[in-house]
Amino acid sequence: MNRILILTGKAVVGILRLFRRNAGNLPGIILWHLTKGKACSMFRVDCPIIAVTGTNGKTSVTNCIAQLFEQSGKKIIINREGNNLDTGICSLLLRYCDSSGKVDADYLILETDESHVPVVYSQLKLETLIVLDFFRDQLDRNGEMETLIQKINGFCKTFEGNLILNGDDPNTARLGRANPANKNVKYFHAEPYAFATDTIYEASEGRFCPFCGSSLEYDYYQYSHIGRFRCPKCGFGDYKPYITASGIDLDKPVFTADGHEYSTKLNSIYNVYNMTAVVAAAKLYGIEQSVTDSVINNYTVNNGRMEKFILGDRETTLNLAKNPVGANMTLRVMNEQNGEKELLFVLNDNVADGLDVSWIWDINFTIFERVTRVVTSGTRAYDIAVRIKCSGYPAEKITVRPELDDAVEELAKTPGRKFVIANYTAVQPTRSALKRYIAKHGGECGE
Numbered sequence: 510m511n512r513i514l515i516l517t518g519k520a521v522v523g524i525l526r527l528f529r530r531n532a533g534n535l536p537g538i539i540l541w542h543l544t545k546g547k548a549c550s551m552f553r554v555d556c557p558i559i560a561v562t563g564t565n566g567k568t569s570v571t572n573c574i575a576q577l578f579e580q581s582g583k584k585i586i587i588n589r590e591g592n593n594l595d596t597g598i599c600s601l602l603l604r605y606c607d608s609s610g611k612v613d614a615d616y617l618i619l620e621t622d623e624s625h626v627p628v629v630y631s632q633l634k635l636e637t638l639i640v641l642d643f644f645r646d647q648l649d650r651n652g653e654m655e656t657l658i659q660k661i662n663g664f665c666k667t668f669e670g671n672l673i674l675n676g677d678d679p680n681t682a683r684l685g686r687a688n689p690a691n692k693n694v695k696y697f698h699a700e701p702y703a704f705a706t707d708t709i710y711e712a713s714e715g716r717f718c719p720f721c722g723s724s725l726e727y728d729y730y731q732y733s734h735i736g737r738f739r740c741p742k743c744g745f746g747d748y749k750p751y752i753t754a755s756g757i758d759l760d761k762p763v764f765t766a767d768g769h770e771y772s773t774k775l776n777s778i779y780n781v782y783n784m785t786a787v788v789a790a791a792k793l794y795g796i797e798q799s800v801t802d803s804v805i806n807n808y809t810v811n812n813g814r815m816e817k818f819i820l821g822d823r824e825t826t827l828n829l830a831k832n833p834v835g836a837n838m839t840l841r842v843m844n845e846q847n848g849e850k851e852l853l854f855v856l857n858d859n860v861a862d863g864l865d866v867s868w869i870w871d872i873n874f875t876i877f878e879r880v881t882r883v884v885t886s887g888t889r890a891y892d893i894a895v896r897i898k899c900s901g902y903p904a905e906k907i908t909v910r911p912e913l914d915d916a917v918e919e920l921a922k923t924p925g926r927k928f929v930i931a932n933y934t935a936v937q938p939t940r941s942a943l944k945r946y947i948a949k950h951g952g953e954c955g956e
């Protein structure tokens with residue numbers, strides 16, 4: 510039976526290839542139906558599986574960990590295209606297995622959607638789970654965040670493998686108590702960077718102890734609810750970090766983790782957290798220091814995350830923001846920039862965006878500093894304009910241009926530093942519009 514199902518799935522992959530179609534999730538979806546949701550249990554995986562989950566940073570961390578092993582000469586399988594649901598992972602395994610379902614690799618490194626962790630790893634034996642953070646994200650897809658955390662917590666209750674957790678996120682760190690018998694729980698943590706604050710900066714979750722309900726006390730906040738916290742009553746948050754990032758200087762940008770200095774290409778505090786998670790994985794698996802250096806110091810992204818463009822001669826940074834934290838983070842990076850600047854915000858409400866755009870009300874626009882003009886665009890250009898106006902920003906400085914090309918022209922017509930924020934389905938069209946502008950008026954597309 511197993512063999513027939515595997516061969517059916519492989520046939521679907523083959524047929525799609527024949528038509529030059531990327532198989533994507535489809536073979537997995539078919540197998541999922543044939544097995545009544547147990548598709549991942551069809552495979553025989555003897556190598557260690559490392560999974561990365563969390564709201565933000567999954568793709569970066571998964572790719573970097575994969576590189577740690579690749580550069581160490583190991584054969585890895587990774588869902589690089591971000592097919593991170595059970596059906597996507599199943600499609601990936603179909604591609605790499607033999608007709609008996611055996612998957613041949615040294616390591617499987619799998620970005621895994623938060624809500625799919627229990628489903629996938631009740632069927633495949635997981636060795637290491639890395640949990641980066643939990644933020645409110647695409648509400649109508651995932652349901653409330655607490656439900657999501659409960660799901661993963663339920664999985665962690667019986668999980669005995671390595672659990673690497675962001676110790677500065679109470680939503681994540683609490684998973685460390687799910688299974689008191691698990692001796693393989695490890696936390697990563699970062700010391701305050703220059704823009705850490707004493708008080709919380711943005712609307713966010715996680716301010717109360719999940720165990721006793723007391724208010725959590727913070728030594729500092731890095732961004733949103735991420736920071737060094739403790740529960741004064743039950744001691745939640747008193748852990749000894751496995752890896753600590755210190756000496757964080759985003760101007761250079763450098764940071765030290767586990768006593769070793771890294772100089773990275775990305776200058777955001779979230780990159781420091783992501784790379785600290787990567788250092789934790791490197792330490793756990795005994796990766797050579799020279800390999801870890803090469804991976805972390807060279808890692809860069811080119812997918813609308815802090816991507817640089819020059820429009821004519823105007824320096825422009827594009828950032829994807831699919832949730833309030835991402836957007837707040839971009840606003841913060843923008844504030845850290847001296848001088849005046851202008852913002853283009855592109856908001857779509859397509860199905861993949863989750864239709865519900867209410868998350869924009871959790872973006873803290875009151876932190877705007879020296880933002881002299883805002884242009885809005887996308888299918889919900891007016892909604893985002895209203896949101897910004899309601900934060901107290903002067904209406905006369907906001908221009909609505911629903912068509913993207915018009916919006917980019919509008920943004921670039923004045924000199925100075927530009928920032929662009931685009932949500933999920935808006936980011937690729939926005940990149941294209943920026944490139945069209947550059948093709949027409951000159952400039953540069955860079956990283």
Ligand SMILES: [Zn+2]
Pocket residue numbers: 718719720721722723740741742743744745
């Ligand atoms: Zn407590």
